[in-house]
Amino acid sequence: MVEKKPAPSQRPHPEFTHAARQRWESIPANIRQLLLANVWCGRCLQEVTITHSGGTIERGDLVLVGQCSECQGDVARLIEGP
Numbered sequence: 001m002v003e004k005k006p007a008p009s010q011r012p013h014p015e016f017t018h019a020a021r022q023r024w025e026s027i028p029a030n031i032r033q034l035l036l037a038n039v040w041c042g043r044c045l046q047e048v049t050i051t052h053s054g055g056t057i058e059r060g061d062l063v064l065v066g067q068c069s070e071c072q073g074d075v076a077r078l079i080e081g082p
């Protein structure tokens with residue numbers, strides 16, 4: 001089951017795969033907020049908030065992908081698996 005929502009922006013943004021969403025939702029909400037709010041952006045050279053995020057599982061780790069809240073560039077964050 002994949003939820004489809006109309007994209008709010010002109011740019012298609014990444015979606016969570018089923019496995020990635022399950023992993024993401026197993027993380028407590030307060031931790032998820034922290035993870036979303038301190039993603040390193042290589043263009044801004046600072047920690048930023050990731051927006052329009054989606055995710056995949058790569059080699060057992062959850063990889064969040066999305067846009068930098070400051071420069072709208074692509075950012076990603078790896079969250080190591082258990």
Ligand SMILES: [Zn+2]
Nearest residue numbers: 041044068071
């Ligand atoms: Zn940025």
